[in-house]
Amino acid sequence: MSFLTLNDVTYCYPNGFKAVENVSMSFEKGESVAIVGQNGAGKTTTVKMMNGLTKPTQGDVIIDGLNTKAYTTAQISRKVGYVFQNPDDQIFHETVKSEIRFGPKNLGFSEEKIEENVRKAAELTGIVPLLDIHPYNLPYSMKKFVTIASVIAMDTDTIILDEPTAGQDSQAIKRLGVIIDSLVQEGKTIITITHDMEFVVNNFERVIVMANKRVVQDSHKEEVFWNHGVLEEAMLKQPHISRLCHTLNLNEKVLDINQMIDVLKKTSGKVKVTL
Numbered sequence: 001m002s003f004l005t006l007n008d009v010t011y012c013y014p015n016g017f018k019a020v021e022n023v024s025m026s027f028e029k030g031e032s033v034a035i036v037g038q039n040g041a042g043k044t045t046t047v048k049m050m051n052g053l054t055k056p057t058q059g060d061v062i063i064d065g066l067n068t069k070a071y072t073t074a075q076i077s078r079k080v081g082y083v084f085q086n087p088d089d090q091i092f093h094e095t096v097k098s099e100i101r102f103g104p105k106n107l108g109f110s111e112e113k114i115e116e117n118v119r120k121a122a123e124l125t126g127i128v129p130l131l132d133i134h135p136y137n138l139p140y141s142m143k144k145f146v147t148i149a150s151v152i153a154m155d156t157d158t159i160i161l162d163e164p165t166a167g168q169d170s171q172a173i174k175r176l177g178v179i180i181d182s183l184v185q186e187g188k189t190i191i192t193i194t195h196d197m198e199f200v201v202n203n204f205e206r207v208i209v210m211a212n213k214r215v216v217q218d219s220h221k222e223e224v225f226w227n228h229g230v231l232e233e234a235m236l237k238q239p240h241i242s243r244l245c246h247t248l249n250l251n252e253k254v255l256d257i258n259q260m261i262d263v264l265k266k267t268s269g270k271v272k273v274t275l
Ligand SMILES: Nc1ncnc2c1ncn2[C@@H]1O[C@H](COP(=O)(O)OP(=O)(O)OP(=O)(O)O)[C@@H](O)[C@H]1O
Pocket: 013, 014, 015, 017, 018, 019, 037, 038, 039, 040, 041, 042, 043, 044, 045, 046
């Protein structure tokens, strides 16, 4: 059985709006997966069910053998940590350090373990110099790293990142890639919602595409980004380099610059452009 499974899950908000319909997906330990799709497709609603913030209206979410319906959000959040889309929804302490300490302290970790986790999380996210600062005085991009560190410090098996690249510059986006790699190396499952297709191509192999409350594809990134029907349905853009390859009629499923260079070397002199 997979570590985390959503089994034919539907979710209706209290106002009766059905945001997710018959969604199934599963994740193994040590996997990193991107969830992409148009605005309002149901991505955030889906991941909130993964850490017990909400419970499915129909269907089951099973985490490490536990059905979320039978456990409290506090119990489930020991297994799955969720970094909110908007850091201001998550931050409420007066220093960065106390913000990061809150999670592991709440989980009952020893003082020694709390300090170790805080140090490790702050180092990995590059915020050690900010530990004594009030988080509200930080720019949005740094607040996001504070919230990521807060969840890393809880040492959950799974970490969900909701839109981590929003508002980040290229250096920060590179750091996010390093953070994800490092957590995956430790055997953690990383699930990331993003609208940044270049970030997906550079950091993930498996991609889940959602459109209109449902999963429309769950496969390797190459199959996703060269399936024009799915891209259209989910209102997604091919990565720039893939679009160039497509426009040049190169007949290869290129996703990055290195692949493009190889293809151009093979086909030099034979490129036919259709505009
Ligand atoms: N509290 C709520 N009550 C009612 N409807 C909601 C609520 N929260 C979200 N929705 C609706 O549910 C649908 C799915 O929202 P959700 O945030 O899951 O989508 P998303 O794919 O994450 O979108 P985005 O990429 O814009 O964040 C949207 O139509 C949204 O307006």
